[in-house]
Amino acid sequence: MRSSLGRPKVGLTVAVASSLALVALSAPAALADQGPPRVPVDNAQPELAGASVTGTAKADTSIAITVHLKNRNQAALTTLIDELSDPTSANYGKYLSAAQFTSRFGPTAASVKKVENFLDDSGLTVTGVAENSAYIEAKGPVSKVQKAFDTTLKTYKKEKVKFRAASTKPSMPSDLQNVVLGVSGLASVSDLMKPASTSTAPPSDAFVNATPCSSYYGQKTASTLPSAYGKKQPYAPCGYVPDQLQGAYGVDSSIAKGLNGKGVTVAITDAYASPTARSDANTYATRHGQKALTKSQYTEVLPSSYRYGYDDAVNGDQCGEQGWYGEQTLDIEAVHATAPGANIKYVASPSCDNTDFVKTLIKVVSGHLADIVTNSWGGVDESNGSDLLDQVYEATFEQAAAQGIGFYFSSGDSGDGASGNDGTPTTQAPANSPYVTAVGGTSLAVNKRDNRSWETGWSTARSALSADGKSWDPTPPGTYQYGAGGGTSRVFAQPKYQKGVVPKDLATRYSSTPARVVPDVSALGDPNTGMLVGQTQTFPDGTVKYSEYRIGGTSLASPLFAGVMAIADQAAGRPHGFANPALYRLYGSRALYDPKPKSDLGVVRNDYVNGVDATDGTTITLRSIDVTTGTILRTRRGYDDITGIGSPNGTSFIRRLS
Template sequence: MLGLNFVTLVLLLKAGLALAVPSNHAVHEKRATIHPRWTKAQRVHSRSILPMRIGLAQSNLEYAHLHLLDVSDPDSKNYGKHWTSEEIIQFFHPSNETIETVRNWLVDSGITIDRIVHTDNKAWFAFDATADEAERILHTEYYEYEDSVTGGILPACEEYYVPIHVQKHIDYVTPGIKLLAPPNAPNSKHDLMRRTERKITPHKFYRPKGPIQFPSSSDLSKCDSTITPACVAALYSIPPAASSRKPNPSNVLGIYESEAQYYYQPDLDLFFSNFTPYIKNGTHPTVISIDGGPGPTNNTSEAGGEVELDLQLAYPIVYPQGISIYQEDDAIYELDPNQTYTYGFNHLLDAIDGSYCTKSSYGETGDDPNLDPIYPDPAPGGYKGKTQCGVYKSTNVISFSYGGQEAHVPWAYQKRQCDEYLKLGLRGVSFIFASGDAGVGNYPEPYSFDGPTGCLGPQGTIFNPTWPNNCPWVTNVGATKVYPGKTVFEPESAVFDPAGHPYHVNFSSGGGFSNVYTVPDYQKSAVDTFFAKHNPPYKSYSAIVNNTDLVGTLGSYGGIYNRIGRGIPDVAAVGDNIATYVGGEFGLSGGTSASCPIFASVVNRINEERLAIGKTPVGFLNAVLYKNPWVLNDITNGTNPGCGTDGFSAVQGWDPVTGLGTPNYPKMLALFLSLP
């Protein structure tokens, strides 16, 4: 009998901790699959200190989209009546019940109340715990996971449990199940990609073969091979900005930059001299340094192709309005290939909205220590201050040419961040994101870690949507092209450059349907019309995946794209053969990272005109645009290949290639000026 009990005990121990989980607990997050780049190594030492963070469920989020649409829908009597920061904090902060329930759970689990740091907006709990304590509280085991590509090591578990009565009060716990890291990618200044996964629109810069013919600043005859500011202005009927009126100092265009992208003033001056003589040499952006983000460079070799592209497209449209660059993270984090985090925009959100982070000694809350850099940076030369929280006022428009794939980002992490875009939209901020450059998928290896096809599922055939483009509360910009033999007075087509012509891999406009978010109300009619009139020739599935095991789940549904997901993109603009100076060299650039600042600049120009007559910035754009697609140039030609398919087709009306179309500035301006 004793022997039988001993054998039974051994078997129970081998079965793992799950059998010891109390009956009043439930699994909160679980990872069923792991990417082969990660190797599960030794158990985290029981006395190792883990920086624990618990995201408290915020109040009233189920009503948040209704309030955003109330101030964004052109038919609403409250259009343009944006909320103040104080009103947003008051409306969304966690309930007293949530705060007390989670605090009592922690205290009952042995975490004394003096160890728990509560954030200023009451939205996060932060405390340090030994691995032994964390495992006991969450009924799990922490292991070290090593990334074979970067060498980085992260503590993580495969699943964790919380009391059933606590579940509804928390978003997620970290360190938890997350295993995210940037891929190993080329690092040459003119390579297709930089080294991190977060850039879905990698800088593409090349020198055309043969002698370079410089078009004049007003020449429109070569726009099929070289897109200059004059070509952009002609495509979208953008007149010169009013020079007789002083620009509104509150309406500078915001451009997000990271990944060690530093502008080089001589490049800007070369561009101004050759293409925009009305812009004075020496004109430059204001650098908003976030957590040690560096300013411009004096070194030709450090000139950043992405930031140069953004500025050289935006200035001709917004000048004499100003531009501010949000330069995120110090150079130590930016340049260290062994950092295993995904640059998820959290530090920008911290800096412009103190309610997203904490001013506690930990220096973060919305931030995830597994996903975001930690400050003070202990490395030599690193930024020694705390994470900056609420120190900058947001610009009215922010352009982003960075991102990743939604399958790589834990659901809870991206959901909480999407909610923040919504809340900032309530304050009147327009978030404009590039939709990606790999069509309906991602880049293949070695440019991403999504395998030889860059797509999802066991066969690598399922479409791979981009993030944070899947968030319904941002505006996504796809890419078009003026093809050889065409003029700026003819309709554009969706961009498609086959591999080797001229880039390393295919370049096509990112688009498709989210697996995480359903079609938002403002987009439903457009998406329904697309399926009714232009049904794609592929097997689909209908599912929304609200957990972190997105990759493992999709393979069981059948089909290769989600028929009920949020559609990407919303709009488009030209994104290929862009005249650019980088490091003193003239060449051509491309990507939806070109399309994005063009569209964002048009929106900023419209804000300038609204402010001039006493109205508010436009804020969240989509509700107006989907009700008034006539203010955009519909694109009806081209596809966005990926995943071994031709992708989707650009058709009449909205499509998951070029959205509603490209800007028509006079029509957009007239519409937005007519609104309250």
């Protein structure tokens, strides 16, 4: 799960993948007794190990399935993407339209018709085809779905979650083998609840920052509290506001000249939709010296209904619907903070399920809804849920690259990822894809003049004030708490743009063959030096009102970086699309700020025990900065697996990237 960190008494604020890991079954395919030859088909569904059978799906229950189709001409597509994204190529920036992509690389009309005929002949009703023909949706009774895919659908229970799944590996006619990637929807929990027509959850539970805190880094020192690293440490910033972030990343002078992202559209994808997102963003902007978003500057693309939501009486709130409200609000305010002139298009997924999310991304790409897409969500390991869905995600990112759409993904908030992966370090999907820009997180010191004093990798350890108030316990740096995600992929080989930049010991951490390393770039992520955001929240007395609090996570880093890229796109007069090859060409230049390792740094943080006021007291902790305990990731000079090639360095970044 991915969280936007900063709420110590509240659970993770963002759920990011379905609560059940989606993997293809390994059971052998059941072959039909009659009819044409059949072959196994990949199937996205929960792993059944440890699940108990509770029954058989009712034969007359209508269910929805999705058949995912293959792209064509893969070798030619790979070559084309290299040419379109390489600044030294004659074809650099000569992107395809969505229609051109489908014509050259997408499933053919004949392929779509072939699958439709199979579904029709099976007694299923085709309900929709993706705009880019990437998938076909159909529905029908369980009895006909079982016959179509030669499997039996049963109901299961695993870790208190009830769901439906195929008990044997499904199959399909062999003449579809070169057309179909796989099928999803045979397994689902959505049919055990009534979909909601709108997001129904009330605003998130309130969180308020305790005082004292600093208006800029180092403004207030905790002079009455114990020293750490031989000196008194400063109180954490209350949360940086737009002017401070623009100054720190050096885009303030560009914005003053009209380079503010105008004419560029940044899409944000999350799940569900906060009913107060626009008003919250505008209240925040006007309180902090920015213009409010105009009616046309902020738009939403919403699904017709939502799944796994707040009102799911059977399975409970699987996705944390309220938490997504905070994520959406953060993303909007962060993009607007660094690119106040950019258009923002919020595209909501109907749930946090991997299949729903990839369909949302396909909607963005096939409709070319934006040139920049920021995504503050991800999984807990290198898979998007199954081999099938991994292929669907990659195909989507490839189409985006061919069309000049840049995807930016948060790299994660759990350091090397070992804590969420049974102790094994891991990068996180989709940020691990070589066709997306993975954004890591930093700790950032903004001084009184709104300049960046320093920036380093976000890696935090925690020590609490001792009972007698005379020391920090454990002795600083204390216990590892969280940090920007990163590391070496076990799935993807090293892309060309990382050759000669990523140190060999990182690229070959797990194999002699160089691998993809995450992240690519970075921006502010540390919640202890985080951004102040504003959101309508629900307080313990039932009051619902707008309030502000400090927050962080790579959920913040990605939209901040996307905003800077919007300015770069405006300055260049064209989209940079899949920007990694161009970004890596800036490595070692003044266009990038290299977050260097720091030592003996920390901030003192006060938090209300109940999250909102001092009624139940406060906790005082020391958060040590850029620690090396508890994670294999390290901030280094040059490229590292916390901050990538670095963070944007103002007008030099914008000018040289153009």
